[in-house]
Amino acid sequence: MLNASLSPSSTELVINVLTMVLNEGKPLDRAYSHHFSGLKLAPSEQARITTVAGDLLRRLNLYCYLADMAPADIERLGSRLLNAWHMFHGLELPKLPYTLTIEQNDFDQRLAQAKLDLPLFDGCPEWLDELGTAQMGSLWPAERAALAMAPQRFLRTNLLKCQPEELQQKLAREGVQTQRVDGVDTALQVISDSALFRTDSFKAGLFEQQDAGSQQVAAAVNAKPGMRVIDACAGAGGKTLSIAAQMQGKGRLLAMDVEQWKLDSLKQRARRGGAHNIETRLIASSKTIKRLKLTADRVLLDVPCSGLGVLKRNPDAKWRDTPERLPVLVQLQKDILQSYSRMVKVDGILIYATCSIMPQENRQQVDAFLAANPHFSFMDDETISVAESGFDGFYLARMQRITE
Known part of the structure; x- marks a missing residue:
């Protein structure tokens, strides 16, 4: 402060x-x-x-x-x-x-x-406190207090161009002090007041600003060189770029979204970061998804959500959102999960993710999907707690397609 x-x-x-x-x-x-x-x-x-x-x-x-x-x-x-x-x-x-x-x-x-x-x-507005209490019970007060804190600044090392130790040294020479983050290999926490985007390291594409929790979600994709991977709700592509580095630029990485301007932004970031195996595709209709049926080794669905895990970074949402919006988002998540999962091939892995900490958007969605789709099996899941981690709050679950 x-x-x-x-x-x-x-x-x-x-x-x-x-x-x-x-x-x-x-x-x-x-x-x-x-x-x-x-x-x-x-x-x-x-x-x-x-x-x-x-x-x-x-x-x-x-x-x-x-x-x-x-x-x-x-x-x-x-x-x-x-x-x-x-x-x-x-x-x-x-x-x-x-x-x-x-x-x-x-x-x-x-x-x-x-x-x-x-x-x-x-x-905490009254509507959010009622929702958090109903959804999370005794866990909610600690999360509520953590969401009132200022967010930390984290960087993701672009492994296509350098290693974390090398980046840390380069940034130090430019007056940016950082420290490693336990449990997140690619992350550096910025501990000085510095103009990150004016550094030569940023201009050279050596890093992206990305929360450490978000980096954990991308790491769960565990993409390998030569794979066919789809990031189906790519947005401006923070996780897409992380996946490209996992793939060492080898294989096919398809970034998809319903908004072209986000994909255009992703293209610019990919050029700066040297991520040359990324292809962007606008989701113009359901036919875009059908054409990719049973083709992907990995599909990441970072679905639209309430954003209730990232309120310390986007605090204005607390005063703009209403509880009536959540059921609409939950239905959209259900529809995306059902439709986009068709792109996962047999033995491939589906990764479902949100930037929310509410079970209604997270494990409850996964359980409902698995009950309706026995050709997928549950692997594991994780809720990244704001209170416990100091990061933004996220959820991720991994499911494997076992039959067509």
């Missing part, structure tokens, strides 16, 4: 970013892009702004309670919210020309009351 208060200009930027997210419904990354565009901000100051905005969104209801305001009032009462944030963290208030103050006694009373309401103190 910060060791000094925000400047007046940075405080205004935080308020403007939050206004776009909360009042206009824009994703946080787009709000950053919009407000940072054209500004000559030092990387350190940009990092300070994103740190404060992210923390405010991770525990928005707490900070609004301390400021005695509603989230919808951010544009009008933004300075009051920022003052509450600075008071909570024991920082001097920002020196704004116009500001709405908070009485210290009132703040102290509200803070003491908030500490007695743990879901509020963890920044």
Whole structure:
């Protein structure tokens, strides 16, 4: 967290970013892009702004309670919210020309009351706390608290170009300090405030920024050189690129998605990373899937999900989503799992994954699929806990096709 208060200009930027997210419904990354565009901000100051905005969104209801305001009032009462944030963290208030103050006694009373309401103190909206309690029971409070923490920064070493030790040394020479991550061979954790994407190492394609939990999901594919592998919900391709490195650039790796712009982004990243065995294909209709029936040694289905395992990285989702969205996603996951599994050949392996920690999207989906599809057998599964790992939260399960 910060060791000094925000400047007046940075405080205004935080308020403007939050206004776009909360009042206009824009994703946080787009709000950053919009407000940072054209500004000559030092990387350190940009990092300070994103740190404060992210923390405010991770525990928005707490900070609004301390400021005695509603989230919808951010544009009008933004300075009051920022003052509450600075008071909570024991920082001097920002020196704004116009500001709405908070009485210290009132703040102290509200803070003491908030500490007695743990879901509020963890920044958890009521709908999410009810869902987490129903789905995870006694495991939920620890996950809820972990999701209120700031995310760590992790890199995935591009094994097509270098090894982790080599990357660590190159980054150190560029002023980026990292450390190895236990249990994730390709991961480095960034432990310094550094502009990663301005480094020569990034421009040379030596690494991608990717959460360590996400790297574990990709590692579970266990693709070998010469295999035919399909990443059927590839998105912008973080896991696709990791799989390409597993394959040492040998064999056929097909990246598929329903949105062309994501595949175009993947192509650019693949060129930078030297992943030349990746082919992209737009899923235009169900015929795209049917043509690939029984052809793949591995199929990764990183399906659309609630994203409830990655809320510390995408905190705005807590205030945009509703519980009504989950049943729609669960049905979509079921449909994708049933349809796309046809691409796995006999003895091939299907890997089902989400960035959620809710059983309804995870093991319950797998169990329902296996009950309806006896030609697949269960191999293993894992839930990557936010609280236990310090990573983002994910789920993965592996199933093998035993007959047509």
